[in-house]
Amino acid sequence: MLIREATADDWPHIWPIWHRIVAAAETYTWDPDTTEEAARALWMSPAKRVYVAQDADGTVIGSAYLTPNYGGPAARIANAGFMVDPDQAGRGIGRALAEHILTRARAHGYRAMVFNAVVETNPAVQLWTSLGFTVLGTVPDAFDHPEHGRVGLHIMHRAL
Numbered sequence: 001m002l003i004r005e006a007t008a009d010d011w012p013h014i015w016p017i018w019h020r021i022v023a024a025a026e027t028y029t030w031d032p033d034t035t036e037e038a039a040r041a042l043w044m045s046p047a048k049r050v051y052v053a054q055d056a057d058g059t060v061i062g063s064a065y066l067t068p069n070y071g072g073p074a075a076r077i078a079n080a081g082f083m084v085d086p087d088q089a090g091r092g093i094g095r096a097l098a099e100h101i102l103t104r105a106r107a108h109g110y111r112a113m114v115f116n117a118v119v120e121t122n123p124a125v126q127l128w129t130s131l132g133f134t135v136l137g138t139v140p141d142a143f144d145h146p147e148h149g150r151v152g153l154h155i156m157h158r159a160l
């Protein structure tokens with residue numbers, strides 16, 4: 001697997017993954033009916049450093065971004081987003097992307113990373129805790145999960 005900076009030409013390969021995950025309404029707080037144009041603006045924003053994970057044959061199998069979570073005097077606290085093709089789950093792609101983003105965040109001078117809204121039923125919570133993130137708090141009943149009903153959103157943190 002290769003992880004590299006994304007280019008504009010990668011978006012048509014990221015979009016099907018993005019759309020499938022967001023439309024499922026299980027892990028992201030974005031509107032499941034987000035248009036492709038709006039999704040591209042969210043994910044590929046110039047304020048973000050975007051990466052893709054490629055399989056040996058060049059197929060995009062995941063993507064992640066790195067961005068400041070806050071501005072001004074708190075701009076050295078990072079935020080990130082991750083998406084892995086659901087058909088590729090269990091191959092370590094999410095962990096590889098996470099480790100890459102954490103390394104890049106340190107290289108860009110970030111002091112910590114914060115996730116603002118991790119759905120508490122998201123299997124990635126285990127990944128984040130295994131990588132040293134802690135739950136700072138949980139907003140109860142904040143997310144309408146299609147299977148579990150109302151669940152909380154974790155705010156997670158890790159020093160870099």
